[in-house]
Amino acid sequence: xxxxxxxxxxxxxxxxxxxxxxxxxxxxxxxxxxxxxxxxxxxxxxxxxxxxxxxxxxxxxxxxxxxxxxxxxxxxxxxxxxxxxxxxxxxxxxxxxxxxxxxxxxxxxxxxxxxxxxxxxxxxxxxxxxxxxxxxxxxxxxxxxxxxxxxxxxxxxxxxxxxxxxxxxxxxxxxxxxxxxxxxxxxxxxxxxxxxxxxxxxxxxxxxxxxxxxxxxxxxxxxxxxxxxxxxxxxxxxxxxxxxxxxxxxxxxxxxxxxxxxxxxxxxxxxxxxxxxxxxxxxxxxxxxxxxxxxxxxxxxxxxxxxxxxxxxxxxxxxxxxxxxxxxxxxxxxxxxxxxxxxxxxxxxxxxxxxxxxxxxxxxxxxxxxxxxxxxxxxxxxxxxxxxxxxxxxxxxxxxxxxxxxxxxxxxxxxxxxxxxxxxx
Numbered sequence: 134x135x136x137x138x139x140x141x142x143x144x145x146x147x148x149x150x151x152x153x154x155x156x157x158x159x160x161x162x163x164x165x166x167x168x169x170x171x172x173x174x175x176x177x178x179x180x181x182x183x184x185x186x187x188x189x190x191x192x193x194x195x196x197x198x199x200x201x202x203x204x205x206x207x208x209x210x211x212x213x214x215x216x217x218x219x220x221x222x223x224x225x226x227x228x229x230x231x232x233x234x235x236x237x238x239x240x241x242x243x244x245x246x247x248x249x250x251x252x253x254x255x256x257x258x259x260x261x262x263x264x265x266x267x268x269x270x271x272x273x274x275x276x277x278x279x280x281x282x283x284x285x286x287x288x289x290x291x292x293x294x295x296x297x298x299x300x301x302x303x304x305x306x307x308x309x310x311x312x313x314x315x316x317x318x319x320x321x322x323x324x325x326x327x328x329x330x331x332x333x334x335x336x337x338x339x340x341x342x343x344x345x346x347x348x349x350x351x352x353x354x355x356x357x358x359x360x361x362x363x364x365x366x367x368x369x370x371x372x373x374x375x376x377x378x379x380x381x382x383x384x385x386x387x388x389x390x391x392x393x394x395x396x397x398x399x400x401x402x403x404x405x406x407x408x409x410x411x412x413x414x415x416x417x418x419x420x421x422x423x424x425x426x427x428x429x430x431x432x433x434x435x436x437x438x439x440x441x442x443x444x445x446x447x448x449x450x451x452x453x454x455x456x457x458x459x460x461x462x463x464x465x466x467x468x469x470x471x472x473x474x475x476x477x478x479x480x481x482x483x484x485x486x487x488x489x490x491x492x493x494x495x496x497x498x499x500x501x502x503x504x505x506x507x508x509x510x511x512x513x514x515x516x517x518x519x520x521x522x523x524x525x526x527x528x529x530x531x532x533x534x535x536x537x538x539x540x541x542x543x544x545x546x547x548x549x550x551x552x553x554x555x556x557x558x
Contacts, residue, residue, distance in 0.1 A: 161476035162204070168479055169204050169234055169260055171533060206475055207466045208237045208262070209286065209402065209426070209451025213339055214246035215266075216347035218456035221250035224465070227456070229257035231466040237451070239264035239286055241345055242307045244293065247512045260533075263289045263512060266402060267392075268307055269385040271413050282372060283385040283413060284402040286426075287392040290486035291534040292493050293511050294395035303383070303391055310381025311343035317378035318349050318370070325375060327358045346370045347455070363461065385413065386420040393421040396489025398482050400424040400449055404437050411440060418444045423481055426450045428470055430463035447481055448474045487539045490531070491548050498551035527552075 211217035212224050219227065221238060228236045236259055238250045247263045254261045265287050273279040294300040319331050329352040337351050338344040350365035359365045369376040383391075392399040399422050404410040414425060427437045428450025441448045450470060452463040497505040509527055531540075539545065 158472055161472045165204055165472060165475050165479060168483070168536065171260075171536065204235070204472075204475070205231075205233045205466055206235045206237075206470055207231075207233045207451055207454070207468070208235075208264075208288070208449055208470075209239055209266075209468075210236060210454045210465060211240050211266075211456075212238060212246045212250070214243055214342060215240035216338075216345045216455060218458070221246040222253040224454075224456065225250055225253040225257060225259055225261075227465050228259055231464060233259060233466040235260045235262060237262040237264040237286075237288060239266040239451075241266050242268055242304045242311065242343065244301075244304070244512075247293070251512050263291070263293050265304065267304070267388045268311075268380070268382045269388045270379065270382045271385040271416070273409065273412060280379075281408055282379075282382070283407065285385060285388045285392065285417075286400040286402045287388075287397040288400065288482060289395075289397045290490050291512070291530055292490050292509055294397060295489050295492050296395055297508060297511060300391065300395050303388075306381055307383065308343035311345060314378045314380035315344040315349060318346070318376050321376040321378065322349075322353075322369065325369070327353070327356075327369065327376075329353060329356055329358075349376075361461070362457065385417055389417050389420040389422050393423075396485060396492065398423045398478075398485060400426065400447075402426055403453065404440070405429075405434060410437070414440055414444055414446070418446065423447060424449050424478070428468050428474075430467040447477050449478060483539065487535060487542075487545070490535065491545055494527075494548050494552060498548065498555055501555045 207228060210224060210228075212219055212221045214221065217224065217240070224238065225236060236250070236254070238246055238261065240246055242265065244263060244265050247261070251261050267285045267287060269283050269285055270280050271283040315334060316331060319329055319334065322329055329349065333355070334344050334348050334352045337355075338348045346366070347362070350359075350362045350370055353359050353365040353369065354361060359368060366374070368374065371377065389399040399417075401410075401414065401417060401422060401424070403426055404414070407413055414422070422444075424447035425437060425441050427433055427441055427448040430452060433448075438448060440446075450468045452465055452467050454465040455462060456465075493508045497509060506527075510530060513526065513530065535545075540549070
């Protein structure tokens with residue numbers, strides 16, 4: 134299953150020896166579990182009292198004892214809000230069936246599916262990391278012939294990006310370009326005597342969803358021009374294919390900077406698909422890249438692990454699950470991440486997320502408007518009554534994400550004090 138491998142489970146080595154658990158692995162697993170199961174303890178504690186602490190303060194609770202020494206992370210998945218086949222709700226249910234405890238929904242160029250995923254996750258006790266996979270272009274020089282598409286994964290806190298409007302504008306521009314790009318692909322296919330209808334592609338994509346190559350590929354399969362999706366890409370839609378087209382993608386460096394500036398972690402997706410990953414990693418590291426995908430369902434790819442070591446990047450991975458069915462893709466949760474790498478991920482991510490949450494709370498404390506409240510509860514599907522006391526909702530959002538230690542820093546305590554005055558007023 135995808136996620137932190139269980140270092141406590143003894144495995145036989147060749148020759149009949151047992152592999153021992155190191156103290157470092159045991160400590161890492163403990164810290165990972167503490168963060169993962171915050172939600173479970175927060176939900177349990179919320180039933181005891183809704184008014185303790187004076188409002189706007191995350192409940193300080195202890196983590197439950199975890200009987201299962203394995204915590205499964207799935208950090209790369211897609212839903213019908215981009216080019217996946219499952220709704221966010223169905224994706225979360227599938228994750229639960231596969232034993233996933235932490236799921237990052239990383240749709241292409243949109244975070245619109247996050248609220249539905251969060252709502253569904255409550256039923257199954259899964260922690261959702263709000264994410265997005267951003268389509269970009271990397272240029273090795275000013276010559277456009279040296280350009281190649283690069284995907285950057287962004288991972289945010291429960292509250293989402295700081296300055297959400299800036300991020301959404303950035304993503305909307307890319308989505309608009311996807312419509313133009315798909316139309317250009319249809320035009321090229323028609324010239325190649327491989328006709329597909331634009332109306333069918335938009336219907337496959339769904340209402341309001343920016344069409345991607347996968348939607349065009351599905352239309353090709355339906356029209357009988359190719360036998361399957363793999364053939365559609367190989368013949369027409371791959372990066373060098375005769376029907377390939379660019380959209381309005383930003384530079385990879387710009388995307389990394391936007392993610393870093395808005396409280397997210399920037400991770401290079403599937404570097405094995407790139408022509409010159411070493412040069413790309415070098416440039417993106419200078420722009421603020423935090424990590425790189427190294428693990429797939431078939432294990433760790435040493436060349437990319439070495440690249441991560443060379444540039445001091447965290448090592449991650451995910452199934453890139455779309456829900457196509459059959460044997461054409463890795464199952465959801467099938468990428469096993471060593472617990473030490475998961476711990477490294479959280480060591481880098483949590484201070485960034487905590488600072489982003491504090492920044493969003495500061496904006497609300499300075500101006501307790503409905504708009505600034507939305508920045509805190511953006512991904513909540515709960516209806517907020519105008520003029521009501523919002524402390525309970527904010528309490529719940531924070532207690533599901535922040536630990537006791539994170540809340541008790543002097544900086545965060547100062548923010549909490551400002552919020553307590555807002556509650557009184």
